[in-house]
Amino acid sequence: MTTSPTLDGIKARQQKTWASGDYGAVAALIQPISEQLVQAADISAGSRVIDVATGTGNAAIAAARCLCEVVGVDYVPGLLERARARAAAEHLPVRFVEADAEDLPCDDGEWDAVLSVVGVMFAPDQERAAAQLTRVCRPGGTIALANWTPDGFIGDLFRTVGRRVPPPPGIRAPVEWGTEPRLRELFGDRVTDLRVNRREFVFRFASPEAFADYFRACYGPTLKAFEALGEADGKLLYADLVDLVRRHDVARDGTTKIPSAYVEVLATRTGS
Template sequence: MIEERERDAAVKAGHRAMWALGDYSAVAAQVIPQLGATLVRAARVGPGDRVLDVAAGTGNAALPAARTGAEVVAGDLTPELLEIGRASAEREGLTLTWQEADAEALPYADGEFDAVLSCVGVMFAPRHRVAADELLRVCRPGGTIGLVNWTPQGFVGQLFAAMRPYAPALPPGAQPPPLWGDEDHVRELFGDRVSSLTLGRDAVVVNRFATPAEFRDFFATHYGPTVAVYRANAGDPERTAGLDRALTDLAARHLEGGVMRWEYLLVTARRA
């Protein structure tokens, strides 16, 4: 049991450090700025709602939720991201609570929130069942759970597939993040604990990159998981070159006229 707790703590520390690499705020602001607002609209967040944004990062969903007049708590495992989000909120004159919080052990009471959201965030918690249990636990009966998750077949799911041969193996018990973008997986995670479940695929239009190499260089510099994979291969020029080719080839297959479409699964559920 002690070894298991130590292993879990090491996994959490690794995730915290990975997401502090690079500059995720640039990804959120320059590449997918509209995605959080899409989720907030789908979840019908409004004035007076008590809202939790799980794995909030720099506030991609928390900030648009606060703009509706909701009372928002933004929780994330990585304090560096929360500090960036807090500064953004202050510049806008928005009031939110920013709190370090593990998606697999949320520090909130049962049924505390009217809406529990996560925009391409909770999908990266290693143990999907544990994270799903926590989303449901802190949402009040009749409340809304709203998620945006990258799909396995979409661009970001394929990005993780392209990086997999160059990345360390997942820790024991961890599941691949893009599984959260599979409809059957989400149905199985929530089961009869939700009274309604709506699943729809859509795509965010990304026009940030003019060339495949520009995408590769941006993600190698700014996106924590990609930065981590490059660092893991920094001592091997051949593997680094292979990773370069994998990311460039992936972007070339998806980039048309300076535009990419990144597929996601939009999940809205009503807590039973």
């Protein structure tokens, strides 16, 4: 497979974005999503599992706790170093490999289960990424994903940032992976028994400002947006984020609780 120079340039910028800040701190907050997905996928001990766009290893580690044979892949070396340290701390034999979700270094049908938690959805070439997920999954194997939805809090977050710093033109929004029609387009007849279940994760912070500070410092996409804007426009974005959180906040105890919708996607690779 080959990619266009435009997509290659976008991917290079994405790598720098995810390497900035401290994505591991954000990933630590959403670890429960991976635990829930692995349980929903009902993966058996001894299964061969690959976690695509693993980041700091959330889903890979969750699968390894089920005594699976696990590999996590990501194209950001710094995130993989964090993942290796986490797995080593738990004495889990997970192997982490630097690789692109759009060009997985795997044989056809090599894996019993293919996972990705809010990871592969950010690949700029969505069709190519979906084709890779299905290619490396064995016939009858499981594909399990967790993707943010366009109508949830994270979808609103991306739109809020995008109004100040527009995304690259011609690239489909990552949150389209959070809609059933788009998932059916991406996977087509390569999967059967496609199930798309809406779930909710709740971010918990001391205040709306605490959320804005955390994501400005740790989450690459928002950190880079602030860097691009400069001080004056950055203050406007900060105010936008605080207002966004206030609109989604459901806490009644003086803290901040932000329900964030995602879809849990389970499918079976066609064939036998």
